[in-house]
Amino acid sequence: MGKRSFKIWRGNAEGGEFHTYETEITEGMVVLDAIHQIQAESANDLAVRWNCKAGKCGSCGCEVNGKPKLSCMTRMNSLPEEGDVVIQPIKTFPVIKDLVCDVSYNYVRNKQIPPFAPREREADGTHRMEQRDVDRIQEFRKCIECFLCMDVCHVLRDHEKKDDFVGPRWMIRLASLEMHPLDIVDRIPLIREKFGSGWCNITRCCTEVCPEHINITDNGIIPLKERVVDRFYDPIAMLKRKLFGDKSNKRLPVVEVGDSSASG
Amino acid sequence: MLDVSELQTVEHDVVIIGAGGAGLRAAIECSAHGLDTAIVCKSLLGKAHTVMAEGGMAAALRNTDERDNWAVHFRDTMRGSKFLGTWRMAELHAKQAPERVKELEDWGAVFDRTQSGLINQRNFGGHRFPRLAHVGDRTGLELIRTLQDHGVHQGFEVYMECKALNLLQEGNAVGGVLCLWKDSGRFMRIKCKAVILATGGGGKMWRVTSNSWEYTGDGAAMAYEAGGELMDIEFTQFHPTGMVWPPSVRGTLVTEGVRGEGGHLRNSDGERFMFRYIPDRFASETADTEEEAARWLAGDKEARRPPELLTRDVVARAIYNEVKAGRGSPHGGAFLDIASNRPPDYIQRKLPSMYHQFKELAEVDITKDAMEVGPTLHYFMGGIRVDADSQEATGVPGLFACGECSAGLHGANRLGGNSLSDLIVFGKLAGDGAAAYVKGLGAGPSVADEDVAAAVRNATAPLNRTDGENPFALHDELCEIMGEHVGIYRTEEGLGAGLDKLVGWREKIKNTKAHASSQYNAGWHEALDLQSMAIVSEAVAMAAKERQESRGAHSRADYELEDKEHWGKRNLIISRGDDGQMELRHYERPAPPEHLAKVAFASVEELDAMVASGEVQV
Numbered sequence: 040m041g042k043r044s045f046k047i048w049r050g051n052a053e054g055g056e057f058h059t060y061e062t063e064i065t066e067g068m069v070v071l072d073a074i075h076q077i078q079a080e081s082a083n084d085l086a087v088r089w090n091c092k093a094g095k096c097g098s099c100g101c102e103v104n105g106k107p108k109l110s111c112m113t114r115m116n117s118l119p120e121e122g123d124v125v126i127q128p129i130k131t132f133p134v135i136k137d138l139v140c141d142v143s144y145n146y147v148r149n150k151q152i153p154p155f156a157p158r159e160r161e162a163d164g165t166h167r168m169e170q171r172d173v174d175r176i177q178e179f180r181k182c183i184e185c186f187l188c189m190d191v192c193h194v195l196r197d198h199e200k201k202d203d204f205v206g207p208r209w210m211i212r213l214a215s216l217e218m219h220p221l222d223i224v225d226r227i228p229l230i231r232e233k234f235g236s237g238w239c240n241i242t243r244c245c246t247e248v249c250p251e252h253i254n255i256t257d258n259g260i261i262p263l264k265e266r267v268v269d270r271f272y273d274p275i276a277m278l279k280r281k282l283f284g285d286k287s288n289k290r291l292p293v294v295e296v297g298d299s300s301a302s303g
Numbered sequence: 304m305l306d307v308s309e310l311q312t313v314e315h316d317v318v319i320i321g322a323g324g325a326g327l328r329a330a331i332e333c334s335a336h337g338l339d340t341a342i343v344c345k346s347l348l349g350k351a352h353t354v355m356a357e358g359g360m361a362a363a364l365r366n367t368d369e370r371d372n373w374a375v376h377f378r379d380t381m382r383g384s385k386f387l388g389t390w391r392m393a394e395l396h397a398k399q400a401p402e403r404v405k406e407l408e409d410w411g412a413v414f415d416r417t418q419s420g421l422i423n424q425r426n427f428g429g430h431r432f433p434r435l436a437h438v439g440d441r442t443g444l445e446l447i448r449t450l451q452d453h454g455v456h457q458g459f460e461v462y463m464e465c466k467a468l469n470l471l472q473e474g475n476a477v478g479g480v481l482c483l484w485k486d487s488g489r490f491m492r493i494k495c496k497a498v499i500l501a502t503g504g505g506g507k508m509w510r511v512t513s514n515s516w517e518y519t520g521d522g523a524a525m526a527y528e529a530g531g532e533l534m535d536i537e538f539t540q541f542h543p544t545g546m547v548w549p550p551s552v553r554g555t556l557v558t559e560g561v562r563g564e565g566g567h568l569r570n571s572d573g574e575r576f577m578f579r580y581i582p583d584r585f586a587s588e589t590a591d592t593e594e595e596a597a598r599w600l601a602g603d604k605e606a607r608r609p610p611e612l613l614t615r616d617v618v619a620r621a622i623y624n625e626v627k628a629g630r631g632s633p634h635g636g637a638f639l640d641i642a643s644n645r646p647p648d649y650i651q652r653k654l655p656s657m658y659h660q661f662k663e664l665a666e667v668d669i670t671k672d673a674m675e676v677g678p679t680l681h682y683f684m685g686g687i688r689v690d691a692d693s694q695e696a697t698g699v700p701g702l703f704a705c706g707e708c709s710a711g712l713h714g715a716n717r718l719g720g721n722s723l724s725d726l727i728v729f730g731k732l733a734g735d736g737a738a739a740y741v742k743g744l745g746a747g748p749s750v751a752d753e754d755v756a757a758a759v760r761n762a763t764a765p766l767n768r769t770d771g772e773n774p775f776a777l778h779d780e781l782c783e784i785m786g787e788h789v790g791i792y793r794t795e796e797g798l799g800a801g802l803d804k805l806v807g808w809r810e811k812i813k814n815t816k817a818h819a820s821s822q823y824n825a826g827w828h829e830a831l832d833l834q835s836m837a838i839v840s841e842a843v844a845m846a847a848k849e850r851q852e853s854r855g856a857h858s859r860a861d862y863e864l865e866d867k868e869h870w871g872k873r874n875l876i877i878s879r880g881d882d883g884q885m886e887l888r889h890y891e892r893p894a895p896p897e898h899l900a901k902v903a904f905a906s907v908e909e910l911d912a913m914v915a916s917g918e919v920q921v
Contacts, residue, residue: 066549067550079773079776083818085825086822090354093355096354135486157408173416183444
């Protein structure tokens with residue numbers, strides 16, 4: 040297959056530029072293999088995150104020829120045969136060095152989400168749930184936290200609204216909790232106010248790049264938006280609630296969480 | 304001269320090194336005991352190697368077969384360990400695993416369900432009944448995410464992308480950890496009263512491995528340097544089914560769940576060869592015809608298990624031998640076929656990540672075609688020697704270890720599914736053990752500044768050298784040595800030659816050079832990881848040479864049989880001698896407790912009778 044030329048962004052928070060490297064490509068190689076080979080041969084200090092090299096940990100997300108990808112799951116033979124392969128860090132988060140970004144925003148946001156709290160166990164000490172009732176959240180729980188969805192979210196990437204909108208990864212996590220058959224916490228007010236569900240304008244870019252093929256927008260975000268609308272903007276539902284009380288099985292009060300300022 | 308007072312210094316009661324399943328579970332327990340707790344981990348939180356565990360976690364929940372109970376699980380584990388596991392650990396594990404799994408459900412885990420809505424359990428090698436709680440083939444991700452999302456609300460600190468370099472001590476007692484922040488290249492000194500090691504194994508010393516970059520034996524090396532003991536370190540598990548093609552993914556894991564869900568192994572003649580490799584010990588419990596194996600898969604409880612579900616050591620050797628005999632697949636493996644036995648939608652539902660892995664990395668559709676698979680270095684049964692109940696490391700007060708970096712539960716061979724349950728059972732016990740220790744301790748040990756300064760100097764040496772060896776090239780060289788001399792089949796001569804090469808190799812790693820700045824410098828991190836691998840690779844080769852028998856994962860071409868009388872009664876223990884050299888001693892195993900021996904050595908029928916009569920309480 041011969042040598043290929045790579046343009047890899049090198050630098051840190053103060054700035055950087057593309058450096059050109061050449062390395063030998065053999066059958067079956069993925070982009071991460073090429074990066075590792077370059078690192079071992081001619082750029083020992085090249086910073087790149089990776090762990091499992093099997094698409095399961097979500098560490099090695101970057102932009103390959105401008106497209107957000109897991110570099111461990113992007114085969115070299117899936118790229119155009121001609122021209123340089125351009126590799127740069129994901130854009131939504133600040134760069135630390137080379138291909139490594141500061142993704143601490145995500146850990147701050149996750150901590151703001153009121154944790155799972157289950158209903159009581161049944162008399163025999165078990166929790167019973169039908170498979171069909173957990174299929175939906177098992178889809179969301181496939182998320183490997185690669186943050187490629189965060190990379191393409193216009194609200195975060197282009198409009199820098201990280202303080203207003205939590206982003207697709209965390210909407211999916213909220214959906215996995217809200218739709219959990221055992222969970223008894225009400226997060227709908229928070230989803231509207233603190234996590235900014237209204238900001239998503241359903242362009243489905245996040246869904247398109249998800250390496251786990253989670254239907255982020257249609258199965259996660261839209262149903263959450265609908266729940267928010269039902270609660271806060273549907274006059275008939277509001278009237279019903281006033282007359283007959285809230286029939287939902289969510290009984291716990293909203294959990295207050297700390298610091299709302301999520302740093303970028 | 305470095306001024307130690309200028310180092311970033313923080314203080315906690317207990318520090319846990321490693322944020323996989325065991326480390327997170329230990330941290331949750333320490334916090335529950337009211338300890339000021341911190342985790343130090345080399346990667347981002349949630350990325351530890353636990354995410355790669357696929358098949359499930361073993362626990363006798365009795366949801367799919369009511370004949371299961373702790374005694375059956377215990378018996379399976381001891382037999383799988385070739386009777387070299389620590390009896391008490393296997394007992395604790397079998398008894399406590401169900402409670403630990405149920406607790407995960409209270410913390411948000413969503414396992415696959417049975418028809419009646421309970422946690423579903425699947426078949427796996429060496430387990431008599433379907434016992435593995437699972438989520439498709441991504442159970443490890445579910446475990447780590449559950450512990451992570453529960454854990455972040457328990458009040459412990461997490462220092463991410465922070466590498467623990469050395470344990471700091473006063474005398475023998477642990478009093479702190481020196482760490483390196485990867486992003487800035489700065490050091491941090493943590494003062495503490497106890498440390499729990501949960502660093503995983505050391506598979507990265509082999510080229511064909513299912514392990515991630517983090518698996519460089521750091522915990523075992525730190526414990527060894529601190530005066531601890533390594534046990535059973537010669538037992539390195541080769542998982543029978545790693546990918547073999549294309550070359551760049553050689554070694555990537557193919558879950559045992561494929562066989563648990565009915566996958567067959569065939570050679571190039573189309574023969575289902577595992578029927579020829581059934582060991583005497585398992586003959587009475589294994590199907591000996593394809594017809595009986597098919598009945599078992601169809602759910603006939605009278606039928607015995609197919610030979611593909613023999614323990615991993617047996618299956619890995621069988622594939623190796625088939626390839627060696629010229630009956631391998633085109634790329635030097637065996638054919639693993641699930642497509643002929645299960646419909647496509649079933650395969651996609653139960654093995655989704657295998658489906659994607661093969662589709663995207665090998666361009667194979669496993670719902671239509673067979674996979675090519677071969678042995679891959681997967682797991683360290685051995686590691687830091689610990690007390691079974693408290694998980695305290697022998698010889699080092701205040702040091703604890705749990706999960707893969709510790710030794711004992713798995714003996715000479717681990718059963719699939721017993722790793723994830725190991726993490727949560729012994730992670731919790733390590734937390735309990737550390738809490739009891741810290742509460743019984745007055746002031747923490749006081750570490751000499753000079754010790755801290757020496758550790759910093761050692762770590763910065765590769766940066767400060769003007770020239771030296773490329774750490775990546777040295778890592779490659781180590782893989783070459785281990786692959787050639789400490790592989791699936793070992794010999795006296797080969798191991799001796801390997802040990803000699805390792806001596807020369809260790810000289811070279813004293814002269815590694817990390818170029819450029821200290822900020823997120825991959826070459827520097829590699830140079831530091833090599834220091835751990837230097838200790839552990841020597842230990843593995845030395846113990847492998849000493850054990851003159853074949854048992855479990857340790858296969859000696861020059862001693863093909865198990866030696867029941869001598870080696871069956873001994874564990875090998877490695878520690879550092881007074882002269883600084885690695886020393887090896889034989890530990891004569893005490894006789895097992897009677898109540899456990901009668902369970903482990905019973906036949907299936909005898910055990911069932913003992914349970915029915917109440918002689919064994921379940």
